[in-house]
Amino acid sequence: MSPLEVTRHYFEKAAEVLGFDKRTRVMLWTPSREVKVELTVEMDHGEIGTFIGYRIQHDSSRGPMKGGLRYHPSVDPDEVGSLASLMTWKTAVANIPFGGAKGGVACDPKQLSRRELEIITRKLVDGLHDVIGPTVDIPAPDVNTNAQVMAWIMDQYSKYKGFSPAVVTGKPVGLHGSLGREAATGRGAIMALLELLRTLDRPLRGARVAVQGFGNVGSYAATFLASSGMNTHTAPLEPKSYYFFRFY
Numbered sequence: 001m002s003p004l005e006v007t008r009h010y011f012e013k014a015a016e017v018l019g020f021d022k023r024t025r026v027m028l029w030t031p032s033r034e035v036k037v038e039l040t041v042e043m044d045h046g047e048i049g050t051f052i053g054y055r056i057q058h059d060s061s062r063g064p065m066k067g068g069l070r071y072h073p074s075v076d077p078d079e080v081g082s083l084a085s086l087m088t089w090k091t092a093v094a095n096i097p098f099g100g101a102k103g104g105v106a107c108d109p110k111q112l113s114r115r116e117l118e119i120i121t122r123k124l125v126d127g128l129h130d131v132i133g134p135t136v137d138i139p140a141p142d143v144n145t146n147a148q149v150m151a152w153i154m155d156q157y158s159k160y161k162g163f164s165p166a167v168v169t170g171k172p173v174g175l176h177g178s179l180g181r182e183a184a185t186g187r188g189a190i191m192a193l194l195e196l197l198r199t200l201d202r203p204l205r206g207a208r209v210a211v212q213g214f215g216n217v218g219s220y221a222a223t224f225l226a227s228s229g230m231n232t233h234t235a236p237l238e239p240k241s242y243y244f245f246r247f248y
Helices: 003-018 022-029 077-093 114-128 147-161 181-199 216-227
Strands: 033-042 048-059 065-071 099-105 137-141 208-212 231-233 243-246
Touching: 003 022, 003 077, 033 077, 033 114, 048 065, 048 077, 048 114, 048 137, 065 077, 065 147, 077 099, 099 114, 099 137, 114 147, 137 147, 181 216, 208 216
Parallel strands: 065 099, 065 137, 208 231, 208 243
Antiparallel strands: 033 048, 048 099
């Protein structure tokens, strides 16, 4: 199944348990806005590159929408729509006063220069500035985006709306970012994991852990696992006697 189909499957199972009628299910499942923008960029070699950016805003019932912005070749409306709805449920379950959204650009950052990435980012803000903002929808770092990308977004958005550091999270600390933000996702995942293992009475110190994925989340997760006394490995090992964790 596609990411959207998988998410819809589990949503329907939860809605059945909660006793939601059909009208309520449709209302909760349907995104409030889907935006698709064309990003035309003059590449370093002089040719014109065209990229597609997306922002799907799922629900704002509980407050401004919140969700990451990813740069990856697999980005499409199906993936973004699935993740946007998951953000809605995640903020609700955690009782945080935000709604859910997600976005991205279909591109391969590994094949792009820093200049090209900056232009793509600024062009994306040009297309989205009317539908994002501190009280509307607040993007954040995700796959292949970081504090630098958030700084570009903040700067470009401020050209339209005035100085607006609250338009994104994950900015550099020097641009009104938060201390610990870069490591927060990996740290949170491991805190939850350690609590689960304690509940299951599974050993921590000396346990062997295979970590697949060594980006922002995986690298910090491996660091925190090692500091808890576990032996971490980053090679693609079979589970067997390892705790096996995959991070994206």
